[in-house]
Amino acid sequence: MHPKRMAILVGGGPAPGINSVIGAATIRAILSGAEVIGIQDGFKWLMQGDIQHVKNLTIDDISRIHFRGGSHIGIARDNPTRDKKYLEKTVSSLLRLNVDKLITIGGDDTAYSAYRLEQVSSGRIQVAHVPKTIDNDLDLPHGISTFGYQTARHYGVEIVKNIMTDAKTTSRWYFVITMGRKAGHLALGIGKSAGATLTIIPEEFGEGKINLQYLVDTLVGAIIKRLSYGRQDGVAIIAEGLLDKLDSEAFNQLVNIERDEHDNMRFAEINFGEILKFHVQERLKKFGIKTTIVAKNIGYELRCADPIPFDMEYCRDLGYMAAKFLFDGGNGALISMQNNHFVPMYFKDILDPKTHKMRIRMVDIESESYRIANRYMIRFKKDDFEDPHEMAKYAATANISLKEFEKQFGYLLSDEAKHIPAPSKSDAKTTKK
Numbered sequence: 001m002h003p004k005r006m007a008i009l010v011g012g013g014p015a016p017g018i019n020s021v022i023g024a025a026t027i028r029a030i031l032s033g034a035e036v037i038g039i040q041d042g043f044k045w046l047m048q049g050d051i052q053h054v055k056n057l058t059i060d061d062i063s064r065i066h067f068r069g070g071s072h073i074g075i076a077r078d079n080p081t082r083d084k085k086y087l088e089k090t091v092s093s094l095l096r097l098n099v100d101k102l103i104t105i106g107g108d109d110t111a112y113s114a115y116r117l118e119q120v121s122s123g124r125i126q127v128a129h130v131p132k133t134i135d136n137d138l139d140l141p142h143g144i145s146t147f148g149y150q151t152a153r154h155y156g157v158e159i160v161k162n163i164m165t166d167a168k169t170t171s172r173w174y175f176v177i178t179m180g181r182k183a184g185h186l187a188l189g190i191g192k193s194a195g196a197t198l199t200i201i202p203e204e205f206g207e208g209k210i211n212l213q214y215l216v217d218t219l220v221g222a223i224i225k226r227l228s229y230g231r232q233d234g235v236a237i238i239a240e241g242l243l244d245k246l247d248s249e250a251f252n253q254l255v256n257i258e259r260d261e262h263d264n265m266r267f268a269e270i271n272f273g274e275i276l277k278f279h280v281q282e283r284l285k286k287f288g289i290k291t292t293i294v295a296k297n298i299g300y301e302l303r304c305a306d307p308i309p310f311d312m313e314y315c316r317d318l319g320y321m322a323a324k325f326l327f328d329g330g331n332g333a334l335i336s337m338q339n340n341h342f343v344p345m346y347f348k349d350i351l352d353p354k355t356h357k358m359r360i361r362m363v364d365i366e367s368e369s370y371r372i373a374n375r376y377m378i379r380f381k382k383d384d385f386e387d388p389h390e391m392a393k394y395a396a397t398a399n400i401s402l403k404e405f406e407k408q409f410g411y412l413l414s415d416e417a418k419h420i421p422a423p424s425k426s427d428a429k430t431t432k433k
Helices: 018-031 084-096 108-121 149-170 185-194 212-228 272-285 309-327 368-375 382-386 388-397 402-413
Strands: 005-010 035-039 054-056 099-106 126-131 173-178 198-200 234-239 293-298 333-338 341-346
Touching: 005 018, 018 035, 018 099, 018 309, 084 099, 084 108, 099 108, 099 309, 108 126, 126 309, 149 173, 149 185, 149 234, 149 293, 149 309, 173 185, 173 272, 185 198, 185 234, 185 368, 198 212, 212 234, 212 272, 212 388, 212 402, 234 272, 272 293, 309 333, 309 341, 382 388, 382 402, 388 402
Parallel strands: 005 035, 005 099, 099 126, 126 333, 173 234, 173 293, 198 234
Antiparallel strands: 035 054, 333 341
C-alpha cells in the first residue's frame, strides 16, 4: 500500500508569496513523515482525470524558493465547479495519487472550488485553503492583508514614483490603471503612499452603475485645478474595478469582452486608460486646453515580484499552519493569522450564501484612512465651490465664465450625479470669457 500524500495546488492569478507558502507547507508535512506533491497548473489537469502533471516536492527542492516570486508549481484559472463531473474527476484524480490532504492557494474562486471539493470528497480528502490576492479584497478580520498585497503595493509605489518624476519632467499627465477586480485597495494603497495627484476607486460610487461622463469630468476637473496652480503634470491612479461598474452601453468599446473560467470580465482585454484618455482630451479641447496624457496599466509587473520580507514571513506562517492544521485532523477551513495567532475560518461560516464565494471586502470610504487620502487629492471638492477666488481661478483656466464653470462642474458634488446622465451636449458648449 502506497503511503498517503499531501498535495499543494495554486489557482487564480499569481501573487508574491506563493512560493513561501509552498516551501513552508512542504517542510512541515515532510517533518510529519508525509510525502508531498505539487499539482501543476491548478485544477487544469486533475479535473480532466489526468494525473501526470505533478512533481514530488522535497526539502532540497523548496528550501530557498520563498525568496522568489511566481509559483514553483504553476497556476491556472480552470474551474472544477462548472460541472459536478469535473469535481468528481478532481476528487478521483487526487485519490488515485494517494492524496488524503490538500492545500489550495488562491482567491475567492479557488476557495469555493476547495469548499466544493471537500464536500464531494465526503471525508476522504482533508482540505485547507490559503487566501491569496494582490487585490486585498477577501474579507479577513481586523483589516488583515491578503498575502501578496503588501508586496504588490510596494512595487506599485516604486513604479508610480518614477512615473510621477517623468510626469513633472515632461509636463504631462499619466492615467495609471491598477489591478483590482472589485475593490480599490491596491489603487488606493499605491496612490496614497506615493502621493499621486488623485486616485479613483469603485467604492466612491456606492452600489449603482457609474456614469462615464462623471468619471471623465472628475479627471478633467483635476487637470483644470492642477493647471490653475501652474502645474501641467499629474498622475491619476484609477482602479480597474471601475470597469465592472460602468454601464457597458455607455461606450461601444466594451462590446464582446472576453470572460474567464469563473465568468469574470478579462479587464486586461479592455484598454480602459486609452478610453478615458480619449474622452478626457475631447472634453479638454472644448476649453481650449491641450494636455499630453499617457495611459499605463500596472499589475502584471506586480503579481510575480519577489515578495518583500512582510509577505515572506506572513506566507511562511500561513504555509506552516495549513500543513499543521491538516496533520492535526483539521478540515474545510481557510487559514488565517490574527494577532500572530492561527485562527481557522471554516468554509461553512465564511462563504456568502448568495455568491457561494468568499465575501468581498471593499474600501471603507467613511474611514479616517480614506478621508486622509481624499483630502490630499487634487480634485474638485465642496470647499472649491465655496471659495469665489478659487472658482474664479478655475473658470479663467478653463476660459469660461464663473457661472458656466459652476454649471459644468458643480454637478460633481452631487452623489446622484455619479449615476445619472451628466449635462447635455448643449450644456457642454463653452462660453468664452
